[in-house]
Amino acid sequence: MSLQPGDALTSHNFGLQIDGVMVEYLQEVSGLSIEQDVIEYQQVSANGKPVTKKLPGVKKAGECTVTRGMTSSAAFTQWINNSISGNMGSARKNASIIMMDYQNAPVKRYNLRNAWCSKVEAGGVKAGDASALTEQVTIVFEELVIE
Incomplete structure (x- = not known):
């Protein structure tokens, strides 16, 4: 890896991969988020003192927004059309947002x-x-795994 200790990734070097295929042109990825419910559990200890615990609850699905230059990318347009028309058998895909170092080596994947x-x-x-003409695409997903 070309990052030295203390170096941080830069925000301009990233990519979006959908089912293993890199999207050609991107301007921005924003709002990448996923949430998890928090359960607050209260009980009384053996010596009568109240105790409050916080426990992890159900994970919620997440979303992000991709801004890209409006290009003639047939694969990306087909993915959008499958999603919007409700063809979920073809629309649900695994995607990765890849953060790269200044030598374009992947460092972190969402x-x-x-x-x-x-x-x-x-x-x-x-x-x-x-x-330039752009389009914003909101991508929803069921699970986020960070590598």
Whole structure:
């Protein structure tokens, strides 16, 4: 690994892999989150003192948002279309958000199990504007495993 002790990863070197295929162009990945319920359990000890414990509860599914340049990527567009049309047999895929060092070596992976697109939002268009057209895709997933 090319990171030295004390080095941190940079935020500009990342990738999204869907069923082993890297998505060609990405601008941003944001909001990667997953939650777990917390159970608060109260009881009284043998000497009569109240004791409060916090226990892990049920894991909730997570989501993240991917912003990408609007390209002609047929694979990514097909995945979005399968999700939006409800074709869940083809839409549920395993995806990974990969953080890389400055030599493009993978350092950390966020593996998303049974991921699919729940929302697509196209960037605004405006006559005379010279900016790139983007789309935001909200990806939901059932489980997150961090490597």
